[in-house]
Amino acid sequence: QVHLVQSGAEVKRPGSSVKVSCRTSGGSLSSYPITWVRQAPGQGLEWMGQIIPIFGATDYAQRFQGRVTFTADESTSTAYMVLSSLRSEDTAVYYCARAYAVTHNWFDPWGQGTLVTVSS
Amino acid sequence: EIVLTQSPGTLSLSPGERATFSCRASHTVTSNYLAWYQQKPGQAPRLLIYGASSRATGIPDRFSGSGSGTDFTLTISRLEPEDFAVYYCQQYVSSPYSFGQGTKLDVK
Numbered sequence: 631q632v633h634l635v636q637s638g639a640e641v642k643r644p645g646s647s648v649k650v651s652c653r654t655s656g657g658s659l660s661s662y663p664i665t666w667v668r669q670a671p672g673q674g675l676e677w678m679g680q681i682i683p684i685f686g687a688t689d690y691a692q693r694f695q696g697r698v699t700f701t702a703d704e705s706t707s708t709a710y711m712v713l714s715s716l717r718s719e720d721t722a723v724y725y726c727a728r729a730y731a732v733t734h735n736w737f738d739p740w741g742q743g744t745l746v747t748v749s750s
Numbered sequence: 751e752i753v754l755t756q757s758p759g760t761l762s763l764s765p766g767e768r769a770t771f772s773c774r775a776s777h778t779v780t781s782n783y784l785a786w787y788q789q790k791p792g793q794a795p796r797l798l799i800y801g802a803s804s805r806a807t808g809i810p811d812r813f814s815g816s817g818s819g820t821d822f823t824l825t826i827s828r829l830e831p832e833d834f835a836v837y838y839c840q841q842y843v844s845s846p847y848s849f850g851q852g853t854k855l856d857v858k
Contacts, residue, residue, distance in 0.1 A: 665847070667795075675787075675795065675838055675849040691846045725794055735842035736785040738797035738806060 632657035634726055634741035641747045647714040650744045652726035654707040659683035663729040664709040665737055666700065668722040678724075681709060682732060716748045752777050752841050756850035762858040769826040771853045773839035778819050783843045786815055786824045789852075790835045798837075799824065829855075 637651040652664060665680040679690035683702035690698055694713075702709045709726060724744045727737035753776040763769055773784065782802035787795040797806040799815035802822055812827045826833055834857055839850040 667849075674852045675789075675840075677840075677847050677849065680847075689845050727794075729842075730800070734783075734800075735847050736797060736800040736840070737787075737795075740794035740796070743794050 632728065632739055634728065634739055636724075636726060636741040636744045639745040639747070641749065642716050644717055644748055644750055646716050647712055648716060648746050650711045650713075650724050650726075650746070652709045652711070652741050654709075654728070657707075659702055659704050659707050659709060661732070663732060663735065664700070664702065665727050665729055665735070666698075666711050667725045667727060667737070669725070669743075670719070670722040673722075678711070680729065680735070683709065713746075716746075718748050720746065721748045722746060751846060752779070752843060752848055754839050754841060754848055754850035756837075756839060756853045758853060759851075760854045760856060762856055763829055764858045765829050765831055767829050769829055769833070769855055771824040771837050771839075771855075773817075773822040773824070773850050775820045775822070775841060777843075779822070779841050779843050781843070782818055783841060784815075784817070784822050785840045785842065787838045787840065788833075788835045789838065795838065 633655045635653045661684045663680045663682045666678040681688045681700035699712045727740040729735045755774045757772045784802045786799040789795040803815045814825050836852045836854045838852045
């Protein structure tokens with residue numbers, strides 16, 4: 631059974647960048663899209679975008695364009711999300727999740743989430 | 751971009767009752783490309799339903815999904831104590847793969 635294991639909580643200063651990792655255990659990244667979703671405190675789920683590791687193809691939500699970068703390392707079965715120019719509004723739990731397929735983007739399983747706190 | 755609107759915002763029911771959640775899309779959700787998730791406090795979301803009506807692996811049959819076009823429903827036939835959580839719908843017709851704002855199910 632596939633599990634996604636994310637890196638630990640981060641505290642960052644405004645204007646800096648954060649890198650969150652998402653390692654797949656029990657399976658490979660391969661052709662499954664890895665999607666990133668964030669959840670601000672007390673708020674709903676917000677889709678940030680996705681990467682198809684085998685192709686390196688990315689799709690970013692417009693509001694994050696230019697500020698977020700997704701990468702993947704198939705040798706370690708790990709996907710990464712870098713969010714730059716951090717501001718307080720970026721304080722949230724960031725989740726990675728695997729999509730069923732390129733054309734069937736429902737998400738299962740999910741990582742446990744990584745809390746990113748942006749504070750001066 | 752497809753916007754999903756869920757109603758009600760909060761649903762207050764008792765164990766044993768039936769729960770019905772609504773998800774309305776701003777544009778047609780073709781091929782019934784709609785999923786439902788459950789999220790409990792401090793946990794990641796869990797997939798319940800995909801393709802509008804197919805239960806994910808391990809999901810009890812008290813959970814069912816229905817609908818087409820722009821109107822979709824998640825039903826829990828008989829509430830168990832562990833079902834009290836927040837429920838989200840999500841469309842995967844086209845990017846951005848948006849979520850509804852969620853419906854909180856709490857104990858009456």
